[in-house]
Amino acid sequence: MTDNNPTAGADDALAAAIGPAPIRAVRVRRPGRWISAIILLLFVAMFAHMLVTNKNFGWDLVRQWLFWHTIIQAIWVTLELTVYAMVIGIVGGVLLAVMRLSSNPVSATAAWLYTWFFRGTPVLVQLLFWNNIAALVGQQVGFGVPFGPQFFHLDTNSTITAFTAAVLALGLNEAAYMSEIVRAGILSVDEGQSEAAASLGMRRSKIMRRIVLPQAMRVIIPPTGNEVISMLKTSSLASVIGVVELTDASESAIHLYFKAIPFYVVASLWYLFFTTVLSIGQYYIERHYARGSTRNLPPTPFQKLLRANLLFRTRRSRAAEIRETLR
Amino acid sequence: MTADLVPDAPSNAVAVEIDKVYKSFGRLPVLRGVSMTVREGEVACLIGPSGSGKSTLLRCVNHLEKVDAGRISVHDRLVGYHHKNDRLYEMHDRDVARQRRTIGMVFQRFNLFPHMTALENIIEAPIQVLGKSKGVAIAEAREHLEQVGLSDKAGNYPTQLSGGQQQRVAIARALAMQPALMLFDEPTSALDPELVGDVLAVMRQLAESGMTMIVVTHEMGFARDVGDTVAFMDGGIIVEHGDARQVIAEPQHARTQAFLAKVR
Numbered sequence: 158m159t160d161n162n163p164t165a166g167a168d169d170a171l172a173a174a175i176g177p178a179p180i181r182a183v184r185v186r187r188p189g190r191w192i193s194a195i196i197l198l199l200f201v202a203m204f205a206h207m208l209v210t211n212k213n214f215g216w217d218l219v220r221q222w223l224f225w226h227t228i229i230q231a232i233w234v235t236l237e238l239t240v241y242a243m244v245i246g247i248v249g250g251v252l253l254a255v256m257r258l259s260s261n262p263v264s265a266t267a268a269w270l271y272t273w274f275f276r277g278t279p280v281l282v283q284l285l286f287w288n289n290i291a292a293l294v295g296q297q298v299g300f301g302v303p304f305g306p307q308f309f310h311l312d313t314n315s316t317i318t319a320f321t322a323a324v325l326a327l328g329l330n331e332a333a334y335m336s337e338i339v340r341a342g343i344l345s346v347d348e349g350q351s352e353a354a355a356s357l358g359m360r361r362s363k364i365m366r367r368i369v370l371p372q373a374m375r376v377i378i379p380p381t382g383n384e385v386i387s388m389l390k391t392s393s394l395a396s397v398i399g400v401v402e403l404t405d406a407s408e409s410a411i412h413l414y415f416k417a418i419p420f421y422v423v424a425s426l427w428y429l430f431f432t433t434v435l436s437i438g439q440y441y442i443e444r445h446y447a448r449g450s451t452r453n454l455p456p457t458p459f460q461k462l463l464r465a466n467l468l469f470r471t472r473r474s475r476a477a478e479i480r481e482t483l484r
Numbered sequence: 485m486t487a488d489l490v491p492d493a494p495s496n497a498v499a500v501e502i503d504k505v506y507k508s509f510g511r512l513p514v515l516r517g518v519s520m521t522v523r524e525g526e527v528a529c530l531i532g533p534s535g536s537g538k539s540t541l542l543r544c545v546n547h548l549e550k551v552d553a554g555r556i557s558v559h560d561r562l563v564g565y566h567h568k569n570d571r572l573y574e575m576h577d578r579d580v581a582r583q584r585r586t587i588g589m590v591f592q593r594f595n596l597f598p599h600m601t602a603l604e605n606i607i608e609a610p611i612q613v614l615g616k617s618k619g620v621a622i623a624e625a626r627e628h629l630e631q632v633g634l635s636d637k638a639g640n641y642p643t644q645l646s647g648g649q650q651q652r653v654a655i656a657r658a659l660a661m662q663p664a665l666m667l668f669d670e671p672t673s674a675l676d677p678e679l680v681g682d683v684l685a686v687m688r689q690l691a692e693s694g695m696t697m698i699v700v701t702h703e704m705g706f707a708r709d710v711g712d713t714v715a716f717m718d719g720g721i722i723v724e725h726g727d728a729r730q731v732i733a734e735p736q737h738a739r740t741q742a743f744l745a746k747v748r
């Protein structure tokens with residue numbers, strides 16, 4: 158078969174040097190893909206056209222107000238709300254999950270009750286509730302022995318500002334959801350892991366911290382990324398109790414300038430920007446916790462780009478080189 | 485009573501005393517009055533059909549399972565309980581953990597920590613439990629890796645190791661705690677046949693160094709050549725217990741004979 162093929166020897170030498178040439182075969186035709194791609198492109202084009210030509214978007218106003226200092230300040234508030242609430246949510250969620258799974262019936266019940274209550278009522282109601290906490294517990298809250306002497310007092314109205322009320326409401330609510338996510342993660346880890354650690358003399362808390370939770374992370378991270386992104390947007394609810402965050406600031410600007418759409422566009426662009434940043438962050442965190450779960454970590458998109466380019470080039474240039482010497 | 489069972493160590497002190505142990509899972513009785521003595525330096529092999537309670541017995545020895553009745557002591561210390569003024573007190577978590585430090589265990593499914601490299605698997609407990617410094621732990625871990633023939637695999641994650649290599653890392657991990665007793669639960673049952681030999685070689689070498697071992701195994705060659713005693717379990721009781729070569733060559737009970745005829 159190779160006898161009447163003068164280039165066979167050259168090909169073999171080439172294959173030995175740089176690996177076999179990839180198979181050249183006619184691809185399976187997938188007309189459906191092409192049609193759907195064209196339809197999608199059409200929609201994108203229509204949308205883009207509308208964005209550009211519809212004067213109501215007021216792009217010059219958007220450009221002007223995108224970095225307006227009131228908006229920037231409000232963004233900080235939104236970010237702070239998100240970060241604080243998520244910290245409370247994650248720490249609380251881990252605690253609740255561990256309590257829920259513990260052999261101690263008191264803590265398991267307490268955790269169950271907490272989750273039942275905070276998942277069972279709307280976060281907006283909880284927000285209003287915390288904002289009116291003074292009405293519930295009085296202007297002064299004392300700390301001390303229950304039904305006994307009290308050591309110090311807090312003034313409810315000055316301690317629980319709208320901002321702290323929002324952080325508390327969003328964070329405590331989030332903890333209930335996070336606890337279910339963390340619990341699922343913990344349960345996903347093979348029991349043999351805890352047994353192996355126990356047989357080495359590790360204690361329960363240490364097994365949880367060093368062995369189980371790091372492995373549970375692979376299951377915990379993706380939905381947690383979801384929760385962070387969701388929180389970024391849910392934090393806009395804080396506007397109802399007068400926290401000046403991104404949505405509230407845009408709303409105020411609208412009343413000031415009698416222009417609605419450009420400010421909604423500004424707010425949306427910022428939300429989109431931060432969710433994009435968060436998604437990228439999530440990708441790298443997931444990669445970190447994938448350690449040891451696959452033989453080789455997948456390359457980052459950046460590495461992929463670099464490698465494809467390099468491979469392509471070296472393969473081409475080495476092939477040319479070898480062909481030259483064989484000639 | 486069992487002194488004559490260990491010909492090369494007749495008068496050694498008792499390492500593990502299992503005394504009339506009963507255990508049920510729900511309605512299912514799994515151990516029905518098991519008694520057994522293992523002496524210092526002895527390699528005691530547990531054989532028997534699947535479901536006969538071998539793993540359960542082994543797991544009771546380091547209190548991964550609680551016995552329903554009977555006593556187990558390791559080095560004259562009751563497992564899982566304090567004995568004070570003629571009463572038993574359940575041990576606190578912390579004391580159970582302390583007791584387990586000196587009892588190494590190797591599992592059928594290796595149970596290496598997948599998020600840690602081979603070296604990290606080995607140094608984890610010495611650092612976290614014994615409070616060793618990282619430098620000391622690493623130096624010792626390298627010795628243990630060498631002992632199991634895996635010096636070059638320190639940086640590999642478990643998924644990057646073959647089953648036999650994983651099991652040898654698991655042995656090294658247990659040895660890093662400098663245990664006085666090693667429990668093996670079918671350490672080669674999950675391995676491809678050609679990988680069994682490497683693990684058995686490590687275990688044989690460990691036995692020769694004088695380690696007290698209880699080994700649940702289906703490797704009759706190992707039981708005969710390395711084991712001092714063999715106990716045959718069936719239906720939650722020890723049917724036959726004696727000198728390894730004797731039990732395997734000339735089993736006395738019909739059930740033992742039937743089982744050995746099947747595994748040979």
Ligand SMILES: Nc1ncnc2c1ncn2[C@@H]1O[C@H](COP(=O)(O)OP(=O)(O)O)[C@@H](O)[C@H]1O
Nearest residue numbers: 509512514532533534535536537538539540541
């Ligand atoms: N955690 C458990 N819960 C319920 N049943 C169990 C549990 N562990 C073991 N068993 C049962 O106990 C019996 C003995 O199991 P095991 O000790 O693993 O046997 P062996 O190791 O000899 O194969 C089996 O019937 C098994 O199904």
Ligand SMILES: [Mg+2]
Nearest residue numbers: 538539540670
């Ligand atoms: Mg078993």
